[in-house]
Amino acid sequence: MPRYLIRRLGQALLVMAGVVALTFVITxxxxxxxxxxxxxxxxxxxxxxxxxxxxxxxDPLWVQLGNYVRDLVTGDWQTSLHTRRPxxxxxxxxxxxxxxLVGAGLVIAVVAGIPVGVLAARFRGRFPDxxxxxxxxxxxxxxxxxxxxxxQTVFASNLGWFPVAGEYDSALDTTSPLTLWTNITVVDALxxxxxxxxxxxxxxxxxxxxxxxxxxxxxxxxxxxxxLIEEASQDHARLERALGFRETTILTRFALRPALNxxxxxxxxVFAYAIVNGFLVEAVFNWPGLGRYAVNAISSSxxxxxxxxxxxxxxxxxxxxxxxxxxxxxxxxxARAR
Amino acid sequence: xxxxxEAAPLRRTLPRVTDRFALAGAVLIALIALAALxxxxxxxxxxxxxxxxxxxxxxxAAHWFGTDAAGRDVLTRVLYGGRTSLFIAVTVLAVSATTxxxxxxxxxxxxxxxxxVIMRITDVFLAFPALLxxxxxxxxxxxxxxxxxxxxxxxxWPWYARLSASMAASIATRPYVDAARCLGVPAxxxxxxxxxxxxxxxxxxxVSLDGGGVILTxxxxxxxxxxAQEPTAEWGLMVEQGQSLFTTNWWVxxxxxxxxxxxxxAFNVLGEGLRNALDPRRIVK
Amino acid sequence: MIEVRDLRVSYGGRVxxxxxELDVAPGECVxxxxxxxxxxxxxxxxxxxxxxxxxxxxxxxxxxxxxxSASPAELRAIRGARVALVMQSPQAALSPTLRLGTLMRxxxxxxxxxxxxxxxxxxxxxxxxxxxILRRYPHEVSGGxxxxxxxALAIALGAEAILADEPTSxxxxxxxxxxxxxxxxxxxxxxxxxxxxxxxxxxVSTIAHRVLVMRAGEVVESGPxxxxxxxxxxxxxxxxxxxLP
Numbered sequence: 080m081p082r083y084l085i086r087r088l089g090q091a092l093l094v095m096a097g098v099v100a101l102t103f104v105i106t107x108x109x110x111x112x113x114x115x116x117x118x119x120x121x122x123x124x125x126x127x128x129x130x131x132x133x134x135x136x137x138d139p140l141w142v143q144l145g146n147y148v149r150d151l152v153t154g155d156w157q158t159s160l161h162t163r164r165p166x167x168x169x170x171x172x173x174x175x176x177x178x179x180l181v182g183a184g185l186v187i188a189v190v191a192g193i194p195v196g197v198l199a200a201r202f203r204g205r206f207p208d209x210x211x212x213x214x215x216x217x218x219x220x221x222x223x224x225x226x227x228x229x230x231q232t233v234f235a236s237n238l239g240w241f242p243v244a245g246e247y248d249s250a251l252d253t254t255s256p257l258t259l260w261t262n263i264t265v266v267d268a269l270x271x272x273x274x275x276x277x278x279x280x281x282x283x284x285x286x287x288x289x290x291x292x293x294x295x296x297x298x299x300x301x302x303x304x305x306x307l308i309e310e311a312s313q314d315h316a317r318l319e320r321a322l323g324f325r326e327t328t329i330l331t332r333f334a335l336r337p338a339l340n341x342x343x344x345x346x347x348x349v350f351a352y353a354i355v356n357g358f359l360v361e362a363v364f365n366w367p368g369l370g371r372y373a374v375n376a377i378s379s380s381x382x383x384x385x386x387x388x389x390x391x392x393x394x395x396x397x398x399x400x401x402x403x404x405x406x407x408x409x410x411x412x413x414a415r416a417r
Numbered sequence: 418x419x420x421x422x423e424a425a426p427l428r429r430t431l432p433r434v435t436d437r438f439a440l441a442g443a444v445l446i447a448l449i450a451l452a453a454l455x456x457x458x459x460x461x462x463x464x465x466x467x468x469x470x471x472x473x474x475x476x477x478a479a480h481w482f483g484t485d486a487a488g489r490d491v492l493t494r495v496l497y498g499g500r501t502s503l504f505i506a507v508t509v510l511a512v513s514a515t516t517x518x519x520x521x522x523x524x525x526x527x528x529x530x531x532x533x534v535i536m537r538i539t540d541v542f543l544a545f546p547a548l549l550x551x552x553x554x555x556x557x558x559x560x561x562x563x564x565x566x567x568x569x570x571x572x573x574w575p576w577y578a579r580l581s582a583s584m585a586a587s588i589a590t591r592p593y594v595d596a597a598r599c600l601g602v603p604a605x606x607x608x609x610x611x612x613x614x615x616x617x618x619x620x621x622x623x624v625s626l627d628g629g630g631v632i633l634t635x636x637x638x639x640x641x642x643x644x645a646q647e648p649t650a651e652w653g654l655m656v657e658q659g660q661s662l663f664t665t666n667w668w669v670x671x672x673x674x675x676x677x678x679x680x681x682x683a684f685n686v687l688g689e690g691l692r693n694a695l696d697p698r699r700i701v702k
Numbered sequence: 703m704i705e706v707r708d709l710r711v712s713y714g715g716r717v718x719x720x721x722x723e724l725d726v727a728p729g730e731c732v733x734x735x736x737x738x739x740x741x742x743x744x745x746x747x748x749x750x751x752x753x754x755x756x757x758x759x760x761x762x763x764x765x766x767x768x769x770x771s772a773s774p775a776e777l778r779a780i781r782g783a784r785v786a787l788v789m790q791s792p793q794a795a796l797s798p799t800l801r802l803g804t805l806m807r808x809x810x811x812x813x814x815x816x817x818x819x820x821x822x823x824x825x826x827x828x829x830x831x832x833x834x835i836l837r838r839y840p841h842e843v844s845g846g847x848x849x850x851x852x853x854a855l856a857i858a859l860g861a862e863a864i865l866a867d868e869p870t871s872x873x874x875x876x877x878x879x880x881x882x883x884x885x886x887x888x889x890x891x892x893x894x895x896x897x898x899x900x901x902x903x904x905x906v907s908t909i910a911h912r913v914l915v916m917r918a919g920e921v922v923e924s925g926p927x928x929x930x931x932x933x934x935x936x937x938x939x940x941x942x943x944x945x946l947p
Contacts, residue, residue, distance in 0.1 A: 090540075097541030105553050212438070216689060220629055220681035224640045225656050225674035232663040301689075314794040321750055321787035322809045322855065323778040332808070336799040351546040358548075359637060363660075377556055377641055389553040393545045 084405070091401045098393045103147050106386045107140075151390075157383035161376055166387035169372060174391070175262035176246060177368030180361065181353045183265075183284050184291025185346065188353075192296040193342070196303025197330055203308055211300060218297030223356045227290045227363035234286060241286050244365035247279035287364040291357050295349040302345050303338060310334035340407055347403040351396040436694035442625075442687025449680055453499030460493040465648050473666050483668035485659060491668060495676050497650035502680060505566055505635045510624050512570045517577025518613070518620055524578065525585025526604070526612050536582065539575040547572040548634050555643035562651075565635050565644040573627065580623055584616035626688030629681035636677045652677045703728050703863050703895035704749060704785075708760035711741070711748050718756075719744045719919050728862065731889050731896040733910035733927070735903060735942065741919040742899045746865050749897070750785060751777045765862060783813040786856030790868040792848035796840035802851055803836030806858060813859055825858035826851070829884050846877030853884055856894075863895040864888065870905055882909055903946055907931050915939045 122130070131137050135146055150156070156167040199211035235243040242248070246264055251257075255275045260267050265284070268277035307330055310316060319329045354369070361370030369388055376384035452459060461481075468488035476483045482491035524535035542550070551568035558564045588594060589612060597607050638644040639653030647654070652673040659669030706724040710717060719741030726732045734742040747753045749762060751769050762769040765784035767776055781787075789795040797805060803822065810818045823833045829850040835843060843851070849869060856864050866885065870878040886909050888894045900906055906913060906927065913930040915923040915938065923936040934940045 093537060094540045094544050097537070098544050101541055101545075102553075105557060212689070216685045217678075217682060220633070220678055220685050222633055222636050222640075222653070222656070222674060222677040222681070224637060224653075225670070225677065228656070228660050228663055228670060229674065232667070236664045314789060314791055315797045317752065318787065318789055318795040318852070319797065320752055320781070322782035322859075323780075323812060324809075325778065333797045333800070337797070351549075355546045355548045355552075358552075359640065373552070374641065377552065377643065380556065382557060385553055385556045389545070389549055392549055396546065397544050 087401065087404055091397055094397050095394060098390065098397065099148060099151065100144065102386050102390045102393070103144055105389070106147075106382060107143075156387045156390075159376065159381055159384040159387075161379040161381040161384060166383050169384065170369065170387055170391055172262070173367065173369045173372045175368075176264070176366060177354060177357055177361070177370060179263050179265055180284065180287055180366055180368060181291060181350065181357050183288035184353055184357070185295060185350065187288055187292035188295035188299055188349070189346070191292065192299030193303050193335075195296075196300040197307060197335065199300065199304040200307035200311065201327055201330055203304075208304070211304065215297035215300040218293045219301075221293050223290055223294070224359040224363060226293060227287065227360045230286045230290060231363060242279075242283045244363075245283055246367055247276050247283055251276050251279055283364075287357075287360045287366055290360045291353050294356060295346070295353055298345060298349055299342060302342055303335075306338035306341050307334050310338050343406060344400075344403050347396075347399040350399050351392065354392055354395070436690040438686050439690025439694055442683050442685070442690055445679070445683035446628075446687060449499060449683060450503060452496055453503050456493075456496040456500055460490070460496045462490040462493045464493050464497040464650050465489065466493075473662070473669070475666070476668055482672045483666070485655070485669050486662065491655075491672050494650040494655060495652070495672050498652045498655060498673060498676065499680070501562060501645055501649060501651045502632055502635060502677070505562060505569070506628055506631045506684075508566050509569045509573060509631050509635075510627060512566070513573035514577050514620060514624055516570075517574035517579075518581045518616070520574070521578035521581030522585045522608055522612055522616060525582035525587075525616075526589045526608050528586065528589070532582065532586070535578065539578045539582075542572065542575040543579070545572060547630070548637055551634060551638055552641065552643065555638055555641075560643045560646060562645050562649065565638050568638065568643075569631055569634050573631070576627070577620055577623065581616045581620055584619060585612050588612050588615050622688060622691045625684060625691055628684030628688070632677060632681045632684065703765065704897060705763040706745075706749070706760065709745065709748060709762060710757075710759040711744050711753055712757050712759075713755065717919055719748070719916075721745055721760075721914070721916075721921055723924075724914065726863065726895040726897050728895050729889055729893040730912070731886075731898060731910050732912045732914070733898045733900060733906040734914045734916055735900060735906055736916035737901060737942075739918075740916040742916050743867050745916075746787075746867050746897065746899050749865060750781055750787060752787075779813075782809055782855070782861070783859050784861055785863045785865060786853075786859065786861035788849065788852045788856070788864060788866040788869045791872045792845050792852060793840050793843070795852065796848060798840055801837055801839055802843070806836065806855055809855060809859060815859060821858050825854040828857050829854045830880070844877070845873050846880055849873065849877075849881050850884055853881075853888070857888070857892075861894070863897065866896065866898045868900055868902075869898070871900070871902060878905070885909065903931065903942060915942070 135143055138146070154167055156165065156170070158164065159166050159169055162169055195211050195215070199208040202208050231243060235241045255273055257264065257267055257273055257276050258271045260270060264280050265277065267273070268280060311326075311330060311334055316329055316334060319333050320326075324333070357366075357368065358370030358373050360366065361368045362374040365371065369391070373385060373388045375381075376388070456464075461479075466489060468484070470488065471480070471484050472486055472488040474480055474484040474488075480490050480492065482495060485491055485494070520535055520539075524532040545553075547569065550572040551565075554568040554571060555564050558567065585608075594607060594611050597611060602610075635644060636651075636653030636656075639651045640657045642657065645651035645654050655673035656670050656677075659666070659673075663670045704724070704726040706721055709719065709721040709724070711719040724732070724745075734745060736742050744753060744756075748756070748758050749764050749769065751758075751772065758770055760770070765780050767780050769777065772780075796802065806822050806825075807818055810821060815821055822836060826833050826836065831847060831850055831854065835847060835851065840848060853864070864885070869885070870881055873881065882905060885896060885898075889896050889909075896909075898906070898910060910927045913924065913927045914921050915930065915934075915936065917938050923930060923934065923939050930939060931943065934943060
């Protein structure tokens with residue numbers, strides 16, 4: 080295990096290095112002279128030279144890369160052209176809200192996807208299976224921004240069942256202000272017992288979380304169905320049948336646990352998708368997370384901010400994959416023996 | 418999940434494609450492609466015909482899907498939008514599948530450090546969710562349909578590289594490949610004659626599954642203003658332009674959204690059906 | 703204990719096994735021999751109603767239950783509790799994420815066997831295993847141990863018959879002997895009916911009282927083990943015997 084751990088950690092570090100390098104390349108791909116872009120078209124040659132010297136634009140590319148890495152490590156993720164604040168600070172404030180939204184979406188996806196996948200596997204080839212396959216394919220084919228707009232229009236604007244936008248009713252900030260611990264509103268409201276903000280946030284969370292959940296729920300249902308069908312055709316399922324266990328018991332109590340292993344790695348993959356899909360959802364529901372920040376950055380061509388979000392999400396994705404690989408040892412005793 | 422199904426060569430497996438999902442998906446895609454190709458003849462109005470006096474008409478006999486804020490026929494623009502979306506999807510899939518498969522097959526066949534280098538590069542690209550890397554690329558490039566194609570293709574090829582590398586690696590150890598090597602057949606020839614054709618089946622399934630993903634990503638990029646620009650008809654862009662009108666003029670947003678959904682759905686149904694039919698582990702009589 | 707008349711198993715009209723007559727009495731061991739694909743394993747599964755997607759004709763009585771007409775609940779009641787199955791690849795037959803003891807405990811609870819801990823310990827000792835094995839996962843035990851554990855499951859549940867599908871072919875020669883010894887003891891001392899499917903005539907000759915020889919879904923010869931194996935009347939049986947080292 081330690082050996083496998085070290086190998087896996089080394090791999091993750093290598094990928095992170097590559098992620099940083101690729102982000103660097105993207106930020107240097109800005110068309111035209113970055114010095115002109117910064118100093119403005121009317122800058123004098125002297126001013127341009129000064130800008131170049133200040134940002135090290137005359138240095139060889141590898142020196143620039145070195146500076147870039149040094150800045151990142153020391154916490155200087157450049158300054159947003161749009162908010163005029165350090166990008167890292169902006170990310171720090173926006174991230175918890177995204178985590179809250181994506182977390183809620185993934186919980187819904189897992190809670191809905193797994194039983195539905197089991198149902199399809201139990202009645203494979205019959206009507207429940209057919210409808211689950213069809214529904215899950217629809218769920219993964221939905222354009223998130225459109226689904227977000229549709230749910231918002233129907234259930235918030237027209238029917239008025241849910242709030243239209245935002246994270247919670249901002250009037251509550253004065254009547255029952257929230258003490259911040261983790262910056263995740265739901266969690267903070269829960270631990271400080273701030274019920275008005277908690278209920279308001281949960282009500283605001285329903286629609287965007289459902290939109291975020293659609294894609295992962297579909298993928299999880301498909302994956303659970305496929306792996307359960309595979310597991311149910313294994314020798315051990317035959318023995319369990321010969322021992323008199325019901326088909327449903329075999330699926331839920333025997334086959335589901337080994338089948339959860341691929342689902343777990345899927346969740347890491349889907350986590351990244353959910354964050355990025357969450358961008359569009361946040362923009363529609365005006366959710367104060369990374370996505371809204373990124374979409375604002377995109378519309379104002381705020382390259383440092385976009386690069387910062389990209390880097391953060393990619394690094395988190397690498398980390399999530401690492402954690403999942405290590406978790407597999409807990410779920411599947413065979414992986415521990417490797 | 419490193420264990421890939423043993424895929425039989427393409428020509429032997431294709432006749433088995435009898436899965437009803439695969440058939441339905443193929444028919445749907447054919448219909449959508451036909452509608453897009455024949456748009457100039459099918460569309461009831463010219464795509465850019467602006468009529469301020471007919472703005473925001475609800476669906477009626479003259480405008481089946483209604484008209485947008487500029488008075489343009491939504492049905493016409495949905496049909497023309499299909500041309501944009503399918504063009505993007507086909508180009509992206511062709512470019513990324515070709516690049517990915519070539520790199521992957523070389524990596525898988527050569528093994529050793531060649532494989533290591535190519536696969537580590539692949540890992541780096543795979544660490545970015547496709548839409549995210551596309552967004553980052555599209556922000557620094559000028560927004561256009563070409564940008565969308567480049568941005569998505571750059572993020573998509575590693576999937577094919579990884580898939581075909583593991584296929585190629587398993588094929589490279591087969592007896593007939595050994596035999597060819599012993600006879601002194603040069604490596605490029607072996608790759609072209611044996612490794613490549615035998616790795617194609619899972620790639621084909623993946624391509625059809627990915628069609629939906631590419632359509633959705635392209636639409637999202639356009640929705641964010643990073644893709645097609647006015648006056649090009651593009652579904653994502655149409656949703657973006659109509660979103661503020663959703664509560665009052667539902668048809669402006671609903672129909673382009675449904676078009677994206679239907680097209681992505683068709684690709685997913687085809688891919689799922691193909692996977693079911695071609696995956697030998699799942700063939701149940 | 704097991705009584706089969708005119709059994710016919712077919713998939714989509716293609717007959718894969720035809721057995722006119724097969725009886726196994728308590729304390730008796732009957733072997734079905736034949737090459738792979740001869741329909742012997744299918745016959746075994748048909749006895750428990752486990753041939754999915756197959757049409758099964760004829761009359762099958764197992765532990766007093768008419769298998770072809772029994773309800774799913776009736777079938778589940780005899781499976782495991784009265785008739786046990788022992789499979790070819792012992793480790794693959796055990797769910798990889800469960801400790802052996804967990805599987806056995808669940809099976810005991812399913813069939814309402816009380817005093818589970820004592821029953822489990824006794825059953826495991828009856829097949830000469832250390833009770834500590836109950837705390838292990840399938841990948842932590844050897845093939846022979848796993849196979850003996852499968853037999854212990856039958857003992858713990860109080861099965862009166864064991865259907866064994868090539869129980870030794872995935873094991874080392876020395877381990878094979880242990881498993882055979884356990885099976886023989888069960889037959890002789892506990893009076894279990896044993897129906898054994900095997901292509902290993904050497905094994906069959908040491909344990910079986912009667913033998914059925916199957917080929918391409920048909921029974922070509924049957925009778926007392928001594929007679930069939932020493933003076934075979936069918937050319938195919940002779941062929942099988944000549945193939946022995």
